[in-house]
Structures are given as C-alpha cells and as structure tokens.
Amino acid sequence: MQRSLSDFIDEVKTLTHRMMSEEPKEIADLRLGEMDIPAGSYGQYFGTWDIAHGMLRDYSMYTMYPLVVLAEDQDVEPRTMSKVVDALDQSYSNYLRYSGFPKMGKLALELRAHLKANPTKEEVVAALRAFTEYTNKLQAWSFHYFPWGLGKYFRYPEERLQSAPPPVSDLGATRAHIKTGQRIRISWEPLGITVNATLASNENPELCADLVAALPFSTIQDHAVVTGESMYAWSPFVSTAPIRLRERICDAPIGRLRFSQSTGQKFIVQYGPTTEDLAQPVLGEIDEADVAKLAEVGKAVWESTFESKALIWMKVELA
Template structure:
C-alpha cells in the first residue's frame, strides 16, 4: 500500500475531530478493563492504564510538541526526521497495545512518511499529529481515576494567609471574549491581553469559537484547564508567577497540551506561565461554582463539562 500525505492528514484530522467530541473507544476499553489484549500484569489493568496515561502525556508534551517547535524554529528537516525515527515508534507500539490502536496505525504512517517529506510537509504532519494526541490526552486526563489517591492526602494544607499577596498589574483591553460552561449554564466575560503575548492572542482569536472538555488542575491549585485545537508555538514573553496571580486570570500553556487555563482562586505553584487575559472583575465570583463542579467532575464523577470560548 502506497502512503499518501494528504490521506494521512485527512485521517488525523478526522480522528482529532472525533476525539474533540467524545471519549475514544480504545481508551474507554482500557479504563474499564475491556481490552481484548488484556494488557497488564497478574490480571491488573490499572498498571497498564497508569503507564499508558504517562506515556501518552509524554508523547504529546515532551516529544511531539518539542519536535514541532524545534522544526519551526530551525527548519532542519533531517534533524526532525531523526527525532521521529528514534523516539516515536516505541511509544506508538506500546500505546497501540494499550488500546490506542488508531494512534498506532497513523503513527506508523507518520514514521514511514517522514523520510520523504520536505520542511513544510513535516510541519503539516506534526501539527495534525499533535492536535490528535492532545485530544486523546485530554480524555485520558479527565477519565483517570484520580480519586484512588484519597488515602494519600496531606494532614493539613498550607493556609491561604501564608501565600504571598496577589500582584495584578494587568491593564484591561477592549478585546472581549465570552466563556460558557455547559451543562452548568454559567457564563463569564473576559478581556484578552493583546499587547502582552500578541501573536498567541491573535491565534486564539482566529481559532474561536472552540469547544473543549473542561478539566481541573491536579497539582497547581484552583485552576481549570481545557485542551484546545490550537498547535501554537508563538513566543510568550509576558509571563507571571502563578503563586501571585489573582482569581480570574487567563493563561495558555502550549507545551503541556495547548491548554486554555482559567484560575478561579489561589494557586500554590511558583512557576512562571504565559498570561493571555483575565475574567472581568464583576464576573470573577461566578468562577467558584465552576471550579467546584469541575473538580468533582475530573476527580470523581467523570461527568462531562464543556467550555465554549468565543468573541464578544
């Protein structure tokens, strides 16, 4: 069978579209113990779920995205081909064994076609692959049994009074967007900080409206994350420390899944992250109810909550 780039791109786009809307069947089989391969040790499928979850995360965030970013920055096709050939096949194979059979199939096509492609074609292929794998991981993240960790809790959390004071120097702009959560029926308005990370904000505006599965951060504190259909590698010079950011802040993290992030309370992580705007002050109070519902959804019930982002 002769591989054709246009057909592989169409296949990837269709898979990404389907994964944007509903949980992929292979992942559902993996997390419910229905895999025909019975992948796992001593009858345990949690072992496979745990390893596949981390491997899918690494594939999206620490392999495909860095490959695409360096390719766009350096335009050295031979280096890109070496990266694909040396890192991708093993992950595609294990993930296919773990239920992601479509990923294994299109992944084999990516590896086979890469040596024949020029710089522009490699960009197209990696862009489509990244979008698809990000969508897969959004479901893997949402459906992971996080509540198994109920027995592994700190005796007491750090009181909020010990956090540094909020520092908010962001100036509102006239570029307004709307965020709506369904089925919660909650809607807020926000502005984009178009002068700070201008190219990223422009790409976000061009992608609107988009609808994404809403998930909750498991490490950073009171933040909501939605994996978007973008594949941005835009420079993001305007960053702030999460620890000091106010409720309502909007951020975007390209490297960890092209995530649109809404902070609804305080966070405890002291990393720097790209800022894209803020929820309007008069709407910030609405976010607490969204945060509580999404935490329960992601951590325990797995009921789907959807975020729609559009221009006002």
C-alpha cells in the first residue's frame, strides 16, 4: 500500500535536514565512482559525473522551482499541475536515477503518483516545495565537490584578459544604498571571520521576511565560477516572494548581499569586482566597517571550491 503524501513529505524534509550538515551518499558515490550502476562509457565515470551534475542543476533550479511558482498560482488547478509535473519531471529524474541518484529517482516517481491521486492545492504546493528544497541541497553538495580545478587548464590568454573591456560600471556607481532594515550577522568557520549587515527590509520586504523566518542556519559556502568575485550558498528554504528591487551584478558594490530565487535559493555575498550584467534581487549590504574582511573570506572560499574541497560553513543569524 502506498504511504500517505504527508509521510512522503516528512521523509523528504528529513533527508533535506540531514544534508544541511552531511554529504549525501549519492553525491559521495558519484564523485568517487561507487554508484550502484557503473554508468560511463569505456569504464570512465567523469562523463557521467559531468552530465549528471549539470542535469541536477537544471532540474532543481529551472524545473522544480518554476513548478512551485506555478502550483501557487491561484488559477492553476491540482489536476493541471499533475499533468505538468508528469510531462517535465520524467526525463530528468529517470536519467538522474540511472546516473547516480537512485533515491531521488524513486522519490520523484512517488511524487508523481501522489499528484495523480487528487491531492488538495495546499498539499501539491507543500510536496513540490519540499522536493525543491531537497533537490537544491543535493545540488549544493554536487556543486561543492565538482572538480572545478580543471578550469586552470582552460584559461583565457593573458593578452585577452588585459584587453577585455572593464566592468560596465565602477563599484558603487549605481549603489542601491540600504539605510535601514533588519540586522543580521554572517560568520564563516573555520575562518573565524564575522561581519554584520543590514537587510533590504524596506526595499524587498517579503523576501527579507522569508529569510528572517528561516534564521538561524548554517550552510556550505562556495565560490561563483562565472560571475567574478562573488560567493554563494544554498539556503534551506524556498522563497517565491515578489521582488521589488533588483540590481545588475556588475553595478553592485563590494559588500552587496543578493538572493537568487531562480537559481537554487542562493544567499550571495559580493566581495570584489564582477562583470555579469544580469539583474538580481537585492537582499542587503554588509557594514562598511566590515567590508575589508571579505577579501580574506573570498580567497579562502575560492581555494575551497576550486582546489582543496575543505568545507567552509557560513552561518547567518539575527544580530
């Protein structure tokens, strides 16, 4: 007999909570080549790891999260959501099941079965939110242990870097200054570095309220691989809050806090210049007195993400 949807949600939440402090077995097995199914042509598993990592990223960020947003839409009925999830989920979850994520694949299959059993709208939203948090945390661990250090073999020629145009705007040129708001504290261990910050409680009140409701939490800190001198960490909640203030990444000052709902619920700290010209939700800013501490954190996190894989934990709490 199939268990209840509430029991399913409870297990997913338990697995997610465990991943807040422990690497899941599926991630360890994938990076060590110890999967139950030895997927990979000619005995190698790097191709399997690479494709599975990318698919998991797309699955959590660009499939599960939009499904949550759609499920919360008052005009969308649960029966419609079942059909949409059935159409979008299978190609991801079935392939990932084969390529190192058997537990997740089994859970996805069960989720689709529950959604076909005529649940309420509230139950659909709760199930999709729980599963999105679960896949987000899987992706967080997958990102950390992916061999980004291979990037040193694929570098731009120095002359290309020297002749590249400067960032679109000087740091601080279009700063969205946060004058008042909820105060938080951010610390990094084992670095022993702590900074204070002000949230954009007036500019993005609903987003900041979602964050505050989840505090305190600790999560793995990782470094951006494209944006520039920026760090991010997957947060343990899902926010679909309306965004009222965005800022282009390349225009943001050192010390800017951002939050990316659409790429995994990432809490982002900018510690230096960036060039990416996409606009992201403003979450707050680190105190000017503490900004100088960020360079040391950024350097350590870069080393952690790209080389050593030593875990650096970011703790966010009310000040």
